[in-house]
Amino acid sequence: MPRPLVALGTSDPSAVLRGLEAALAGGPALLPVAEGAPALPTPPPADVPRRVALVVETSGSTGTGKRVALSSEALLAGAAAADAALGGPGHWLLALPTHYIAGLNVLTRSITAGTTPVLVPPGHFDPALFADAADRLVTDRSAPNRYTSLVPVQLARVLDDERATAALSGFDAVLVGGQATPEALRERARSAGVRIVTTYGASETSGGCVYDGVPLGPVHATVDDGELLLAGPVLAEGYLGDAERTTEAFTEADGQRWYRTGDSGAIVDGRVRVTGRLDDVVISGGEKVPLGAVERIVRGLPGQDGAVVTRRRSGEWGEVPVVVTERPLDLDTVREAVGTVLGRAARPAEVVVVDRLPMLASGKPDRRAVHALADPTT
Incomplete structure (x- = not known):
C-alpha cells in the first residue's frame, strides 16, 4: 500500500524536522525542496511505495537530476x-x-x-x-x-x-x-x-x-x-x-x-x-588525465584549498586541465607541481582567477558553472 509524498520547502528547517519526524514514525513520506532552485524536469508523484520515508532530490554538480528514495x-x-x-x-x-x-x-x-x-x-x-x-x-x-x-x-x-x-x-x-x-x-x-x-x-x-x-x-x-x-x-x-x-x-x-x-x-x-570520479577524465594529447588527481595537487598548494580543476577544449591537445580559483596562483608553479607527480599531459593550461567561485547550496563547487567560466564557448 503506498503512502502520500509531501513536498516541503526548506527555508524553515524546523518544519523539515517535524516532517521528517512524522515520516520516520510512519506518516507521509517527505520530499524537502529548496525554494527558488530549478525544478527537475518531471513533477514528483503524489504517492510512493510504503517503504519510502524520505525522497532526496539530487541535481549534482555535473550530472542530471534524480530522486533518491x-x-x-x-x-x-x-x-x-x-x-x-x-x-x-x-x-x-x-x-x-x-x-x-x-x-x-x-x-x-x-x-x-x-x-x-x-x-x-x-x-x-x-x-x-x-x-x-x-x-x-x-x-x-x-x-x-x-x-x-x-x-x-x-x-x-x-x-x-x-x-x-x-x-x-x-x-x-x-x-x-x-x-x-x-x-x-x-x-x-x-x-x-x-x-x-x-x-x-x-x-x-x-x-x-x-x-x-x-x-x-x-x-x-x-x-x-x-x-x-x-x-x-x-x-x-x-x-x-x-x-x-x-x-x-x-x-x-x-x-x-x-x-x-x-x-x-x-x-x-x-x-x-577515493581517487576521483570515473567519468572525470580528460584525454590530453592522447593521454588520460584524471582531473580529481590534478585538483588534489593544486589544493595542496598554499592558499589553494578551495581551487577547482576543470576541462577546456583545445585544438592542439583535445582537452586540457584548467584551474579556477579565488586566489592568485602562478601558472608555472602549479604546472611544475602537477607535472612532477602526474606527468606533462596533466599540467594545467591556465589559471583563471575569479572573485567568487560558483557554489551549490550544499557548499560544493558548482562544477558546471565553473566549467563555463573556464571554457565559455561550450
Whole structure:
C-alpha cells in the first residue's frame, strides 16, 4: 500500500524536522525542496511505495537530476552506525541545507537522540552566526556530546575566524564531507584543536557511511574494475520513477546488494581511498588525465584549498586541465607541481582567477558553472 509524498520547502528547517519526524514514525513520506532552485524536469508523484520515508532530490554538480528514495530502516541504520562510531548520541548544530542528505542526517540523528538541533540561520554561511549558534548548544546527561557537520568551504571559513574556530574546537566531532577535504585544510583544523572526521558517502547510502576511510559497522566496501562499491542496510531503495537508472546503480553480487558509486579508488589495509570520479577524465594529447588527481595537487598548494580543476577544449591537445580559483596562483608553479607527480599531459593550461567561485547550496563547487567560466564557448 503506498503512502502520500509531501513536498516541503526548506527555508524553515524546523518544519523539515517535524516532517521528517512524522515520516520516520510512519506518516507521509517527505520530499524537502529548496525554494527558488530549478525544478527537475518531471513533477514528483503524489504517492510512493510504503517503504519510502524520505525522497532526496539530487541535481549534482555535473550530472542530471534524480530522486533518491530512502526507507526509515536505511536512515535509522545510518544514524545508529554513526553514533557507534562517534561515541554515542549527542546534540547537533545544523549548518547545512536540509534538502541535502548531510543536513537531513543532522535532523535524523537529533530525532534518534531525542534532542533538538540548534540552527545556524539559512542562507550564506557566516562564521559569526555559526559561533552564535554554538554558544546556544547545551548538552545533557542523556546526550552529552556536541556534534556538527560541515563541507570543506565552511570549515575553511570557520578557521579564518578566531571566535568561530574557538567554538568549533569545543565540539566532540566535526563531520566534514560532501567533497574531498584537502590535507592542508585538515592540518589547519587539527592544529586549531578541531576534531574533524572526514566522511564519504552519497544520498544513495543515506549520506556519509565511511568515516576517516573506515566503513561504519554494518557497511561494506569493495572495488570492482577500479570502481568503489558500497553495501549495507544504509542503501537507498533506488531512484523514484526511474527503474533503468536504479538497475544501473544498484547491483547484486555475492548475496549482497551493492551501490556503484561512480568513484574510482582502492581499499588499502581496510581503508577506503577515493581517487576521483570515473567519468572525470580528460584525454590530453592522447593521454588520460584524471582531473580529481590534478585538483588534489593544486589544493595542496598554499592558499589553494578551495581551487577547482576543470576541462577546456583545445585544438592542439583535445582537452586540457584548467584551474579556477579565488586566489592568485602562478601558472608555472602549479604546472611544475602537477607535472612532477602526474606527468606533462596533466599540467594545467591556465589559471583563471575569479572573485567568487560558483557554489551549490550544499557548499560544493558548482562544477558546471565553473566549467563555463573556464571554457565559455561550450
